[in-house]
Amino acid sequence: MSRARHVGLPRWLFGPALLAGAFVVLPVASMTTRIALGDFWSLVTSRAARSALVLSLETSSASTALCLLLGVPLATVLARGEGRWLGPLRSLVLLPLVLPPVVGGIALLSTFGRQGLLGGELEALGIRIAFTSVAVVLAQTFVSLPFLVISLEGALRTAGERYDVVAASLGARPTTVLRRVTLPLVLPGLASGAVLAFARSLGEFGATITFAGSLEGTTRTLPLLIYNLRVTDADAAVAMSLVLVAVAVLVIGLVRPRGAL
Amino acid sequence: MSRARHVGLPRWLFGPALLAGAFVVLPVASMTTRIALGDFWSLVTSRAARSALVLSLETSSASTALCLLLGVPLATVLARGEGRWLGPLRSLVLLPLVLPPVVGGIALLSTFGRQGLLGGELEALGIRIAFTSVAVVLAQTFVSLPFLVISLEGALRTAGERYDVVAASLGARPTTVLRRVTLPLVLPGLASGAVLAFARSLGEFGATITFAGSLEGTTRTLPLLIYNLRVTDADAAVAMSLVLVAVAVLVIGLVRPRGAL
Amino acid sequence: MSAQVEVVLAERGVDVAFEVADGETVALLGPNGAGKSTTLSVLGGLLRPDAGRVVLDGEELTGPGRWVAPHARRTALLAQDPLLFPHLSVLENVAFGPRSRGSGRRDARATAEHWLAEVDAADLAERRPTQLSGGQAQRVAVARALAAEPRLLLLDEPMAALDVAVAPALRTLLRRVLAERTTVIVTHHVLDALLLADRVVVLDGGRVVEQGTTADVLSRPRSAFAARFAGLNLVAGTATPDGVRRPDGLVLHGTPGDPPPVAGAAAVAVFRPSAVAVHREPPGGSPRNALPVVVSELEPLGDLVRVRAGELAADVTVASVTELGLAPGASVTFVVKTTEVDVYARPFEHR
Amino acid sequence: MSAQVEVVLAERGVDVAFEVADGETVALLGPNGAGKSTTLSVLGGLLRPDAGRVVLDGEELTGPGRWVAPHARRTALLAQDPLLFPHLSVLENVAFGPRSRGSGRRDARATAEHWLAEVDAADLAERRPTQLSGGQAQRVAVARALAAEPRLLLLDEPMAALDVAVAPALRTLLRRVLAERTTVIVTHHVLDALLLADRVVVLDGGRVVEQGTTADVLSRPRSAFAARFAGLNLVAGTATPDGVRRPDGLVLHGTPGDPPPVAGAAAVAVFRPSAVAVHREPPGGSPRNALPVVVSELEPLGDLVRVRAGELAADVTVASVTELGLAPGASVTFVVKTTEVDVYARPFEHR
Amino acid sequence: SDDSSGEDGKDRERTLTVFAAASLTKTFEELERQFEDAHPDVDVKLSFGGSSDLAAQIAEGAEADVFASADTATMDTLVAAQLTVGEPAEFATNTLMIAVPPGNPAGIEQLADLTKKAVRLVLCQPEVPCGRAALQVADVAALELTPVSEEESVSGVLTKVENGEADAGLVYVTDVAAAGDDLEGVDFPEAADVVNHYPIVAVQDAEHAELARQWIDLVLGKGQQVLRKAGFGAPTS
């Protein structure tokens, strides 16, 4: 609605806001000036690039889905649940954020790897996770989960419980309340969270290379390809990074619901 | 208040929530089983470790402050401003999230580096950024800014403009509205955002090593030290990671205001 | 569905107990902050009291070691704030209750349409709650609560914000609907209490100060609030053989009502403002009650003028006002015949 | 501070224009959804109309190409929803306006304390808004609006949710305060309009259907809503030489008022419910008006009973009700003397 | 790793997985083409990384058929863990070179120039082979090198020098060759005293022991030409 309320923003706010925008955009822009456009297309359309791009999109989508599946319940419990154990749990969920991704990969290996905690059980079941595409998804989920959980929990807290209470008093059981009231009301937060998780998965490198390795078609996602290229051809690496950025901006632009994020 | 409203959560929710918690906590826990406690102390208290820890805390605090300084205005403009250019800007702010951090470092080099876009100007002013602690802060700010902006923007959107409007109608000028109503109301979101930014800064590796390099005392933060150690002594790296995790959980636990996050 | 209610909530200074008989409508009256909304919240299971119990038709819903979740109570609460779900259309809002109780999509829709029509909001069905005016939102909220078909209906000021055209219609609707339902309703309007409630429970400062049938309480109030609410004058004091002695010593003579007061015990004298005559000078002689007062306010009241003097009021004609030169600040005497004054024992103390 | 208001908002179907003289209090009346809150929002600068202008004391605040931000208008709006700042204490809420206008911390605090005391909420000063009851919150919101000391005060149903004890006190306060202020007030209660407003503007369906001094409009309403609001009967039709002809042909005889109706033009006949006698059979002979009606509702009204029949009402004694066997559904005749019926030309058409 | 492969790999029944040090990227990609031409039914999959990372992955169960390391120390750990088949064979050597930005703005001509105060030097961290080699060279020349940064890998050093951020770095000859016009190299005599040896070995559990052997043969035989062209030295043993 065009005739919305107009409180107006303080003028001085635009100064630092502009500076912030420039601080993010300028480096990326100035990096692009470095690469020749000629090589760009052949590079970007090479077999290795295409296979990495497809793999990246597939695994990032899968890990975003997994994040939603695990993260929505966790965020809800953290935001609405009661109990002294929630405080520590909330801090623990942040772990993958602070852990350098490579260390995260080591942690995943020590759980799901052949010599890991669950390695024996998984082996017995004939399941091998490390160095497969599944490992890529797990690595991405591990690093992305906190993003979804924290955004969503924040949104749930800000939205408050007023409408949940009304719904319950109208006879809606907790599952119905969650599905028809709580989650629809925090849709912007949920969408932000999912987009953050997807973006983080798309850019994930350290945990993936440690836990999943770097094998074309199976585990070599776009960031891993970029890393590979960097050794031999720095310009190519930058070009591929731009592809990654373009894909992310595109997917996010298409996916995100109106007003969300 | 203990007699708060009780809507109750669906029971089945605890299943996936628990799984999500386990998925994050288990790998970190199983990693700890790998290291011997004896070496742990001597490692953790070594000079290199201490200097890295101090540097990490200093730079992360500085970058969190910088994120707040730049990010709060940007998030406010994105959430409350009007204009067609806001849509693209919102997507662009996500760039550092998708960009593999190493590429982010390259981008920063191509802006603030000696031969970068602003390199000449900075050189003329006698300012050298690369290989200094300032570069570390800039690298951390670059990767952490989106976290703060997105959390805060989501919170601002969820909170809505109702109270801002009331404040304005009582005669509060935009700056007063921002300071006394808008920001206090989204304090939980702001705190979450700051904590996310701090955590991300603390774990930052790729952009730092690319843009700032790695020298003990000046630019070698904890993640860089961990990476250093990893090649020769994986156990030591794991031990240091645990220190990182402990510091993060501690700082976050102490800093975060009640109910926030 | 009969209900027994006991609520103790120390933090809000509330300690209330009353009963609701099957099919009965009870009006909760009382000043702002008396604990009305708090009591409804406890009944609806939205607030857990420190002590007390809620029993609905023999089933304990709240009690020591017992807690039935809100959705399992089959109560429906219309809160003071409409709180329509902002992401659902008006129709979906009203259909929410039926859907939650297991109705099919089509049935729920039909139910919702029915109730929307009843509150004269059928044409708003497709709107979003943000596109409603205050009164429209209130009506939709009423429809939503009614559509939930609860065992116990809890209405917190359902008629607030309604315009003069809609209010009577909605009152008529509620009267029809509530006749068959067990209901607790909170209101600040005497007409609602009179027309909708079988019984009233008067709260003040978190305590029940009076309860009884609506007619009884409103015609023979024993609490200051109920008298005020009914538009009656009330003088509290201790019983004398034929009247009530105010703390300042003045005695008001009257006829004993039922229950008759015991001399020396707490008692109240009640009389209608229209029975009060206003004199500039205290009249001599006859055995009437004369109260010296200072006029605080004049209010037009249809063809009459209500002269307020503190807690007391007198209804006089416009002509008398001019004649007597009445204005705020004027010292006058309120005179009332002994036969017009009823004296009752005061069963509840305002603790 | 005089104000000129013109508001066109197509999306909400609002097209309204009126003026407020310096120091005057104007009451906006009208059914739910008539556009009252919308008009206040435009005045306060919270909504930008499609067209129209707001001029306050010669200064254009809203207009083509002109827009003064809300905070710079020196208007204060008490909205329908109290919306107290949840992170500030009650005192800080009330002090917010003075602080924003540049008062020092101590001055603002004193002002806030003053207004809190005025609305009888001094003891709530240190509470958080979430710890208030509905009526308490409403009172604090009133105090907050008054404390802002605006040039133009905008009050949207300030008396909603108030108990019977507080409402008269707050009305007295407002009466005192508004006497010196330029104010636009929205209300659904006739008493508020009568006691607080110099003039009333009646909106219906987004249009001004009637305006004039309060006494004029409430005693001689020309719109159905104003009549309803004033508690008067109104019959609309076309003027005959000595009365009004209803669309169904029935003629109501009366005495022409000011402005006198022109035969054939739109006119209304207005009479008080107390002037209506109720008969079971149409009485023969005398030159009186007889309206056959069906009783829809009975409402107690103090010592009397209001008999409603659709849009019309008659006030009779309890004795007559029993005697005539009145009940909803009964067919009766409303009889009113010609001298009791006033006939006015209808200046505004309900478009 | 038989479940997925590039489009080209669809009609190839067998897969050979080769783990190789990052510095071998260009040469091994060339050898992949040669090998696949010779074996139309084989899809060669290459995984590059730091030698120690790759070794760790193999220890954790990554399915590799061949492992080519950039240093003998890493190879020794794998052998000690009994994850290899037969003795590792050395297939190339590498020596250090000073890398400078195009035009050599700091005017570096010999190793001793690196100790000048104005020169911003970057090295690999001592924990990785090129860093270790740099320390050894400094020892041999009796110089004390004070870098402004110790990078985690060769590519870190290259990035800084290519960007002109650093005035010089110590990397391998092959790295300078691979960088083309982005860098210039400065030889110094002390480099010959510190030689890095590249061993290759078949990995135990290898699904395709025969193919692994053929790959190793290619690297030790015809492949030497490709390696030499990229700047690698001949094996010393």
Ligand SMILES: Nc1ncnc2c1ncn2[C@@H]1O[C@H](COP(=O)(O)OP(=O)(O)OP(=O)(O)O)[C@@H](O)[C@H]1O
């Ligand atoms: N969330 C709360 N926390 C603490 N105290 C509260 C809370 N809500 C209300 N109170 C207090 O409890 C008392 C009872 O409040 P309640 O809302 O039940 O009053 P009410 O009778 O509904 O009044 P009203 O007519 O104004 O709606 C009041 O003194 C109020 O200030």
Ligand SMILES: Nc1ncnc2c1ncn2[C@@H]1O[C@H](COP(=O)(O)OP(=O)(O)OP(=O)(O)O)[C@@H](O)[C@H]1O
């Ligand atoms: N945000 C909105 N968007 C679109 N339409 C709206 C919006 N708010 C209100 N309306 C519509 O505009 C019209 C005028 O609404 P407004 O709120 O001004 O009514 P009101 O006179 O204040 O009624 P009430 O007495 O119920 O408060 C109504 O038809 C309403 O449904």
Ligand SMILES: [Mg+2]
């Ligand atoms: Mg209440």
Ligand SMILES: [Mg+2]
């Ligand atoms: Mg309104």
